[in-house]
Amino acid sequence: MRQVDQVIALRLNSGVPLVGSVAQYIISAGGKRLRPVLLLLSCGALGYTGSQRFNLAAVVEFIHTATLLHDDVVDESVLRRGNATANAKFGNPASVLVGDFLYSRAFQMMVEANSMRIMQVLADATNVIAEGEVMQLMNMHNAALDEAGYLQVIRSKTAKLFEASARVGAILADASDPMEQACAEYGQALGTAFQVIDDVLDYAGDASVMGKSLGDDLREGKSTLPLIAAMQRGSLSQRETITRAIELGDVGALDEVIRIVNATGALDVARAAAHQEAQRAIGAAQRLPAGPHTTCLIQLATQLLTRNS
Numbered sequence: 001m002r003q004v005d006q007v008i009a010l011r012l013n014s015g016v017p018l019v020g021s022v023a024q025y026i027i028s029a030g031g032k033r034l035r036p037v038l039l040l041l042s043c044g045a046l047g048y049t050g051s052q053r054f055n056l057a058a059v060v061e062f063i064h065t066a067t068l069l070h071d072d073v074v075d076e077s078v079l080r081r082g083n084a085t086a087n088a089k090f091g092n093p094a095s096v097l098v099g100d101f102l103y104s105r106a107f108q109m110m111v112e113a114n115s116m117r118i119m120q121v122l123a124d125a126t127n128v129i130a131e132g133e134v135m136q137l138m139n140m141h142n143a144a145l146d147e148a149g150y151l152q153v154i155r156s157k158t159a160k161l162f163e164a165s166a167r168v169g170a171i172l173a174d175a176s177d178p179m180e181q182a183c184a185e186y187g188q189a190l191g192t193a194f195q196v197i198d199d200v201l202d203y204a205g206d207a208s209v210m211g212k213s214l215g216d217d218l219r220e221g222k223s224t225l226p227l228i229a230a231m232q233r234g235s236l237s238q239r240e241t242i243t244r245a246i247e248l249g250d251v252g253a254l255d256e257v258i259r260i261v262n263a264t265g266a267l268d269v270a271r272a273a274a275h276q277e278a279q280r281a282i283g284a285a286q287r288l289p290a291g292p293h294t295t296c297l298i299q300l301a302t303q304l305l306t307r308n309s
Helices: 002-011 017-027 034-045 052-075 086-090 092-111 116-138 147-157 159-172 177-204 225-233 236-248 251-263 266-285 292-304
Strands: none
Touching: 002 052, 017 052, 017 086, 017 092, 034 052, 034 159, 034 177, 034 292, 052 086, 052 092, 052 116, 052 159, 086 092, 092 116, 116 147, 116 159, 147 159, 147 177, 147 225, 159 177, 177 225, 177 251, 177 266, 177 292, 225 236, 225 251, 225 266, 236 251, 251 266, 266 292
């Protein structure tokens, strides 16, 4: 990852100072770097040690960072990882345009891998992510969204890049189709579990640990799995309270919504769904060759369930 960070620093260079300032601000703000980690671990599990793994790990981090820049503008977010968002610090126009720069820089770097297959996987993933963001936008303040619709959104906007990152590692390693499919399934399952836990933490987390405001999802009118499960299991009056809060984006109702979510056992339902996805990821990883990188992939899926930020 130190070598990936060196590539990131090198490729953030631009002749336009504001581009470098905004990009460096959000890249250096921290984050788990999970997507590049998945790519590196997949390469390691399948025996690829070439330098392109560092270049493409930086590519997936650039794509992810571009989506964050655009997301925070769309969501009107002001806090991420405990710091002011780029749009709060530099303004919406700069955030959107630097997001565009990171997408285009990522595609420049993809070409250097000289692999149409990798280009296809990452181009398709980027397109699916955009579709997922539009689906989420269309479902804002939609209290009728069901679990299937919710999963479709998160598998597009979050899990797809996890899936692509792990798959690219397999492609770099010139792995067999079953090995590539195992990597892709691992990434998709891990990404889905990651997002479900993220949505749980919006109603059960600690804002000081998470680095963002609790209730952001409710303010944005997002129907996430904790709310969907609470409406399925709650009384008529409880369903009406949550429906009204989603439709109005009423963060003032957050305390009451949290009480309902806890009273109905909705957080346990959501955690069970995340656990099922994590187990699916573990099962996929166990199909890979035994070794320290595969062990790390399994540990990553296990530890995901205990994350608090």
